[in-house]
Amino acid sequence: xxxxxEQGTWETDAPPPLPDGFDTEDVQRARSGAxxxxxxxxxxxxxxxxxxxxxxxxxxxxxxxxxxxxxxGTFQKVRGREGEMRVNDEYVVRMPGPWDGxxxxxGTTPRSFRLATLEGHLEAGQIEFSVSxxxxxxxxxxxxxxxxxxxxxxxxxxxxxxKEIQMHMWTSFLxxxxxxxxxxxxxxxxxxxxxxDPPAPIDRARQLDAMRERGVNFDLLPREHxxxxxxxxxxxxxxxxxxxxxxxASRIARNYDFAEPSIVEGVFDRDEPxxxxxxxxxxxxxxxxxxVGVRVGEVYDEPRTLDGREGHVFGWNYRTLEGHVERGQxxxxxxxxxxxxxxFRISSLSQPSGGGNPFIRLGFRLVGRREQxxxxxxxxxxxxxxxxxxxxxxxxxxx
Numbered sequence: 446x447x448x449x450x451e452q453g454t455w456e457t458d459a460p461p462p463l464p465d466g467f468d469t470e471d472v473q474r475a476r477s478g479a480x481x482x483x484x485x486x487x488x489x490x491x492x493x494x495x496x497x498x499x500x501x502x503x504x505x506x507x508x509x510x511x512x513x514x515x516x517x518g519t520f521q522k523v524r525g526r527e528g529e530m531r532v533n534d535e536y537v538v539r540m541p542g543p544w545d546g547x548x549x550x551x552g553t554t555p556r557s558f559r560l561a562t563l564e565g566h567l568e569a570g571q572i573e574f575s576v577s578x579x580x581x582x583x584x585x586x587x588x589x590x591x592x593x594x595x596x597x598x599x600x601x602x603x604x605x606x607x608k609e610i611q612m613h614m615w616t617s618f619l620x621x622x623x624x625x626x627x628x629x630x631x632x633x634x635x636x637x638x639x640x641x642d643p644p645a646p647i648d649r650a651r652q653l654d655a656m657r658e659r660g661v662n663f664d665l666l667p668r669e670h671x672x673x674x675x676x677x678x679x680x681x682x683x684x685x686x687x688x689x690x691x692x693x694a695s696r697i698a699r700n701y702d703f704a705e706p707s708i709v710e711g712v713f714d715r716d717e718p719x720x721x722x723x724x725x726x727x728x729x730x731x732x733x734x735x736x737v738g739v740r741v742g743e744v745y746d747e748p749r750t751l752d753g754r755e756g757h758v759f760g761w762n763y764r765t766l767e768g769h770v771e772r773g774q775x776x777x778x779x780x781x782x783x784x785x786x787x788x789f790r791i792s793s794l795s796q797p798s799g800g801g802n803p804f805i806r807l808g809f810r811l812v813g814r815r816e817q818x819x820x821x822x823x824x825x826x827x828x829x830x831x832x833x834x835x836x837x838x839x840x841x842x843x844x
Contacts, residue, residue, distance in 0.1 A: 446616065446634045453639030458484035460571045460589035463561065465819075467551055468533045469707050470830055471564045478569030478591030482641040487612075487634065489619040491582040494628030498576045499555045501584070501626050505574065506530040506558055512625050513538075514617035517610065518546075525550075530558055540610075548572070568592060581631050584622050586615050591643075612636065649712045653725040656738030661764045662798055663772035665742075671794040677773070678814070682791040684825035690832040691781040694789060695759040697831055698777050703789075705823040708816065719761060720744050728770075730816065738766035742774065751790075756782040760790075765798070772798040789828045791821055 459482075460475050475482055494501065505512060507528050510520040518540040525534030530553055538546040547563040557575035562568050570590025577583050616634050623630045671677045686694050697703050699719060701711045712725040719741055728735040744761040751758070760778035765771055773795030780788040795817070 446636060448636045448638075450638040450640060453482075453484055453641045455482070455641050458482065458589065458639050458641050461559070461573075463707065464552060466532060467561075468549065468830075469705070470827070472549065472707075473562045473564055473566055473569035474707070475570040475589060475591050479643075480592045481643055482570075482591045483588070484639040484641070485588045486585060486637045487587075487615045487619060488583055488585040489623060489634050490631040491584060491623050491626050491628040492631040493580060494582050494626035496626045496628075498578065498582055501582065501622070502556050502558075502574075502576050504625060505622065506553060509536065509574075512618055512621035514614060514621060517614035517617060523547075535563070536560070540614075562590065582626065582628070584619060584626075586618065649725060649727075652736050653712055653714075653723065656725050656766060657723045659738055659766040659768060661740065662767045662769055663765065665764075668794070671773075677794045677796050678817075680791070680793045680795075680818070680821060682821045682825050684789040684829050686779075686787040686789055686829060686832045687836045688785045688787060690787050690836055691757075691759075691779060693835045694779040694787060694828065694832050697828060698759065698761075698779050698789075702831065703777070703824055703828040705820060705827050708820045708823065723766075724763060735770065737769040739763040739769070740766055751780060751788075754782055756780050765795075769798055771795045787832075789825060791825060793821070 463469060463472070496504070507530070508520075509530075513520050518538050520536050520538055523535050523537055525531055530550055532550055532552055534550045536548050536550075538548065540546065546566040546568070548560040548566065549563055551559040551561050551571065553559075556577065557573060559571060559573040561571050568588075568590040569592070570588065572586065572588045572590070575585050575587070577585070616636070619634055620630070671679070673679055700715070701713070701724070704711055708729055710727040710729065712727065713722055722741040724739050724741070726737050726739055728737060740763060742762050742764050746759045747757070749756060749758045758778050758780050760776055762774050762776040764774045773793065775791065775793040775795075778790040778792065780790060782788075
């Protein structure tokens with residue numbers, strides 16, 4: 446083996462972005478892990494293979510357990526059809542001891558596939574398997590990850606125990622891929638590691654305290670003044686939810702658990718009453734982390750009419766604070782109707798605030814609207830997934 450380790454940077458060694466259409470529920474992203482970030486590449490050259498690159502990758506995708514070294518780990522499919530690999534399929538990598546690693550398929554091509562780690566995995570990040578060239582072929586395993594928690598960091602980076610297990614697992618995987626190709630290894634296995642030191646911790650509590658000192662950044666005029674003709678963006682997104690899920694959806698709404706975490710991270714004191722609560726929102730915008738503030742305005746739980754239908758609504762809204770890149774208000778509502786139909790509704794009005802960093806303002810002007818709409822629709826879809834999963838769990842426990 447040829448091994449090297451060098452200092453990396455987040456700009457060059459960050460994991461690739463997660464694509465649209467990928468289910469991000471329960472994904473452990475690198476930023477949520479502990480300790481340093483590692484970008485590792487394991488590769489082998491294969492001379493005189495009887496299979497071409499796409500034939501070899503087709504075999505690995507059909508059954509990634511085939512080249513997996515059973516003494517270190519096995520792939521067991523837990524979601525999706527056997528004999529094929531598609532986006533959002535899931536596997537558990539079974540390893541000796543308490544090391545089982547759940548993963549989800551991020552994407553596939555004829556010559557590659559990429560996986561993301563899920564909650565409970567020792568690592569937080571992604572791994573990609575790819576093959577290139579003709580003769581020789583090059584098969585590569587590339588990982589971008591941090592330890593999943595402090596204990597995993599201790600075992601991986603400080604004691605180096607799980608780091609060595611991982612190295613032996615993937616180098617053994619490469620050796621078995623060579624045999625699967627019916628070729629021979631050319632030269633040494635190459636292992637390159639780039640280590641990125643963890644970022645300085647951000648004091649979110651202090652940022653939240655700073656937001657509490659700020660006021661709302663727009664005039665609270667009657668809603669009929671906030672129209673498209675007056676320069677406001679007005680959105681109304683509606684998502685049907687499972688019948689009978691009103692209480693579950695209301696709880697999710699109250700706790701802000703519906704927010705798509707890949708786009709907005711909510712920081713607030715959960716012991717603080719919802720009424721008049723100040724919240725720090727960290728916007729994830731093309732690699733940037735932009736802290737902004739909002740404050741809860743109204744909270745309501747009462748009979749109302751929607752499009753001529755009598756119903757009951759639980760809802761609340763928050764309003765943007767000074768320093769936010771936008772100004773406006775979002776209402777989060779859960780509706781229940783007499784026929785037990787349940788609806789999640791996001792009603793919002795917004796416009797650029799003209800404040801904040803000029804480069805960020807320019808970025809929002811160019812692509813902010815697209816990201817805003819993406820957040821609305823992904824949040825509605827997340828609420829549907831959460832309530833559907835809760836309904837399925839109730840049905841299962843009742844059997």
